[in-house]
Amino acid sequence: MDFSVTILGTSSAVPNSQRNPSSQVVRYNSNYFLIDCGEGTQIQLRRNKINLSKINHIFISHLHGDHVYGLFGLLSTYSMLGREKDLNIYADAKLKDLIAYHNDFFNNKISYKLIFHALKEGDTEILFEDKLLSIKMFPLKHSIATHGFVFKEKEKQRNIKKYKIEEFNISVSQINEIKNGSDLISQEGKLVLNKELTTDPEPVRSFAYCSDTAYFPNVIDEIKNVDLLYHEATFMNKDIKRAYKTLHSTAEQAASIAEISEVKNLLLGHFSTRYNNIDPLLAEAKVKFENTEIAQEGKEYQIGLDF
């Protein structure tokens, strides 16, 4: 199963010539999930050759413009392209009013059903779940209601050794039981232990998104051990007072969260426009957590692989 995240925007509220506002796409096999939708997201999706129509779920962390302003264009484009599939939006309930106001204002004819999932401030809740993946929201600490999201694979089946199927003439229904951990009684009545028939399953992979947020240790339980953490890193240490005041994080604080949560890899984003060169932010983070990278717009990061 392909499991990746493609970064579309890494600027904070004021975009510049190098960085777009917040947005990224998580891909799990053929499912595409959009997280946040800053201005220009639909253009960034096109540039990165991500088919707009494959996105059926949009998660909005909070209602600041730099995470939302791209939504109106995207929703309108879907209708112009004749989208028929349902579209799920997960966001603060107020966003529904703004979308309705826009649709009314621009007299938009909506070609698809928009299913709005209202996120309640402070809630921790599973938002999406299928056989393979779950997506959970959890609260962050910002100036308005803000949520992080963790994408986690379900526990996987054990891998059956192919030659054992032949050796014990195992039926299709038995295969599934064995993959789930059962032992086998062979046709000769002999007990064959599961560990003789199978190898360990592939490890479960996970990705977490924390933006925007102040340093907030409450997230640690939610993001513990994830393979990849995207955490905002708006400021350098020298601007920590500004981080405190605006409820954003420094790069070093993001790295502290990564360290305590024992994540495998950390991606930094949501950089203040005040820094022309963000290498110092990376350096400050690496003091606390070595496996850190600056999120690159347009790059697809495989979840479960080291940098």
Added chain:
Amino acid sequence: MDFSVTILGTSSAVPNSQRNPSSQVVRYNSNYFLIDCGEGTQIQLRRNKINLSKINHIFISHLHGDHVYGLFGLLSTYSMLGREKDLNIYADAKLKDLIAYHNDFFNNKISYKLIFHALKEGDTEILFEDKLLSIKMFPLKHSIATHGFVFKEKEKQRNIKKYKIEEFNISVSQINEIKNGSDLISQEGKLVLNKELTTDPEPVRSFAYCSDTAYFPNVIDEIKNVDLLYHEATFMNKDIKRAYKTLHSTAEQAASIAEISEVKNLLLGHFSTRYNNIDPLLAEAKVKFENTEIAQEGKEYQIGLDF
């Protein structure tokens, strides 16, 4: 005086990976005028190194999303940057409500005075005027109220021959009269005709913007003889029925308007996403009007110079 237009976006309603939604900046010396503000305009301005703070006037041709969606981000950025100068917006009156709704929704603190100039459907009117330049709106023909804009230099003063100033010992106050066409009575009482003292003034330059619009000959009187016309060219001839139905123009129709209006140069834009290659649109236009080019995003076109 520098007089130019920089193209920021040339897509029609659905943007693609190559083209941004409608926007362009007219520069007249140190004054910058923004025309339309599709999604991503503030990012395009940054990419093209146009200082956001130099823009004091924004003209919105009509209230379709692809000409408006970038406005909310830009207005919000101005406040985040602490803009104090007045900002003038010229648009259909309804836009004022949408801006107010946004400001209220996002709890935006506005750091500057926004002066809203409501454009009345069907009106032809001077919107801006100073000693050197005038900007006039005129109606286009589209599915909702839409206006074109023509930027025109004022008539210029004649150029006085420097050696004549010395020869006739002309005073400062006389110089201005002579530049405005007066003859001179010399200190010896002799009549010196203006044409002996001066050379013809620099020609008056002008630029017109027509998007979005069906083929609409009513504009010809307004754009007659302009140096540069930007005209929408959404479709090829084979899609003329679609152009008719959606109240857009074909490239050839744009060229016909240019030909009849005896403009010097024509820039085509607002291309339908259906065409991967737009060279055929250029070819169809050139049949009617040779001095035609495809508008290039990021290119600054000097008004008054030939292609």
